[in-house]
Amino acid sequence: MEPKERILVKAHELFNRYGIRSVSMDDIATQTGMSKKTLYQYYADKEELVNAVFSGVMEDNKHNCGRSLEHSDNAIHEVFLAFDGVQEMFENMNPSVLFDMEKYHAPTYSKFKAYQNDFLAGTLRANIERGIREELYRDDFDIDIMVRYRLFSMMQAFNLDVFPASRNNLVHVQRELLEVFLYGIATAKGVKLVQRYKKQRSTIKSDR
Numbered sequence: 001m002e003p004k005e006r007i008l009v010k011a012h013e014l015f016n017r018y019g020i021r022s023v024s025m026d027d028i029a030t031q032t033g034m035s036k037k038t039l040y041q042y043y044a045d046k047e048e049l050v051n052a053v054f055s056g057v058m059e060d061n062k063h064n065c066g067r068s069l070e071h072s073d074n075a076i077h078e079v080f081l082a083f084d085g086v087q088e089m090f091e092n093m094n095p096s097v098l099f100d101m102e103k104y105h106a107p108t109y110s111k112f113k114a115y116q117n118d119f120l121a122g123t124l125r126a127n128i129e130r131g132i133r134e135e136l137y138r139d140d141f142d143i144d145i146m147v148r149y150r151l152f153s154m155m156q157a158f159n160l161d162v163f164p165a166s167r168n169n170l171v172h173v174q175r176e177l178l179e180v181f182l183y184g185i186a187t188a189k190g191v192k193l194v195q196r197y198k199k200q201r202s203t204i205k206s207d208r
Helices: 003-018 025-032 036-042 046-071 075-092 096-104 106-133 143-156 170-185 188-207
Strands: none
Touching: 003 025, 003 036, 003 046, 003 075, 025 036, 025 046, 046 075, 046 106, 075 106, 075 170, 075 188, 096 106, 106 143, 143 170, 170 188
């Protein structure tokens, strides 16, 4: 692995484990076995490194959504495949990451908000419209409101005042919020698919 990539991977690992604020450039240099001088040859400062790490995360998530759409049998299957793709990320992510990004790394947070409001919102809308066409989602609600509601609930999972990290596992919170949302918009036909995909994943988990 090239030094620049090695720095990126280690920084991502440390940010996820401890939060962004708690990790210094000294920590990253030590963990990669490099001098700070070498580290700064690849990344001018922590802001640039934070931006590189989370720009990569956003691109990975875009690819995951694309794969989920491509390989899905229906809208609900697409949602479950997309969640499968981010589950490992949620399992390893410190919930304080978004708070730290918003408070201490405004340029990266602005990029994240654009990703959320453009890409994620567009993907959610497309999935809902697909589900309505497939008669898996109801057609008697305001799609704009549901898109905003879903985005809000996703972000609330990172709110430590609402879901303290010491008491709640991030992936568990995200899964519960997702299932409540799906049950809320699904038709009777859609509910059966939600239950089927849940059962499949429970079976796989119990077999591990």
